[in-house]
Amino acid sequence: MNVPKHTSDIFELLSKGQFICSNSGKDSVRKLYNIIDENFDDLHDYFSSINFILERGDEYFMFTREENKADLERKLEAAFKWIDILDFFKTVDHSFSAGYRFTPSDILVKLTVDVNMKNKLEGLKKYSGGKEKHAEILDKVLDQLRRDNFIELENEITNSYKTLASFHYLERLILSINIAESVKNEIPE
Numbered sequence: 001m002n003v004p005k006h007t008s009d010i011f012e013l014l015s016k017g018q019f020i021c022s023n024s025g026k027d028s029v030r031k032l033y034n035i036i037d038e039n040f041d042d043l044h045d046y047f048s049s050i051n052f053i054l055e056r057g058d059e060y061f062m063f064t065r066e067e068n069k070a071d072l073e074r075k076l077e078a079a080f081k082w083i084d085i086l087d088f089f090k091t092v093d094h095s096f097s098a099g100y101r102f103t104p105s106d107i108l109v110k111l112t113v114d115v116n117m118k119n120k121l122e123g124l125k126k127y128s129g130g131k132e133k134h135a136e137i138l139d140k141v142l143d144q145l146r147r148d149n150f151i152e153l154e155n156e157i158t159n160s161y162k163t164l165a166s167f168h169y170l171e172r173l174i175l176s177i178n179i180a181e182s183v184k185n186e187i188p189e
Contacts (some may be wrong), residue, residue, distance in 0.1 A: 003046045004035050010043065013159050014063040016054065018149045019166035023099060024060040025152050036061045059098065059165035079173060081127055081159040085141060097171065100163040101154065106146050112189075 010032050013020055022033045036043055036054070044054045051052055055065045089096045091114070092107055111118045121137055128140035142161065145151045149172065154162040 002039075003042055004039050006032060007043065007046065010036060011047070014054070014061065017063075018168070019164065020061045021149070023162070023165050023167040025154055025162060028114060033061065040171050047165070058168040060169065062169070065172075082170050083174060084120075084124060084127070085145070086174055088117070088124060088141075091117045093139070096163065098163055098165045098167045100167075101160060101189050102157060102163075103160045104135070104142060105159070108135060174176075 009028075010020065013032065013072075020029055020033050020036060022030065024030050024033070040054070040056060045112060047054045047063070053066075055062050055064050063101075092110060093100070096102075111121060118134070121134055124137055124141055125132075126138045127144065142151065146153065146161075149164060150167050151161045151163050152162050
């Protein structure tokens, strides 16, 4: 098995739950993306030997692992959080996806005229440590997205962000939920 010399750098990022995206603003991350893309089979075999599964997404790479049922509840709670967050940002703009650029101030301005968006942001309070002000809630949610490598601060002066290719992971998470027609009436709204 022939693994590239940057394998430790790849492992360091992915083992922290991060994504390696093709559209990252960081040259080093884009370089790692290309290395994985060119050596995917070798790296997949290498990482699987240490119980990490290298997954290829839509312009991103990530690790998955076999996990026990105790972790299932934690994962479901995380999925609910991401559903709420994705729902909010799709309310901000239906085209909010990988490559989308925005500033928090743009979103806060939209809040003043969109009651539905304001209600959804207030619903995110539970993920922001109980912050009361809209700007604080939004900052906490953006910080979470940034830490989990779904968005990247593109310009510190204008405080503008770019949504990374890994955002497709969240979209696919939602699209993979299939509720049978027979139980739709049993789910409270």
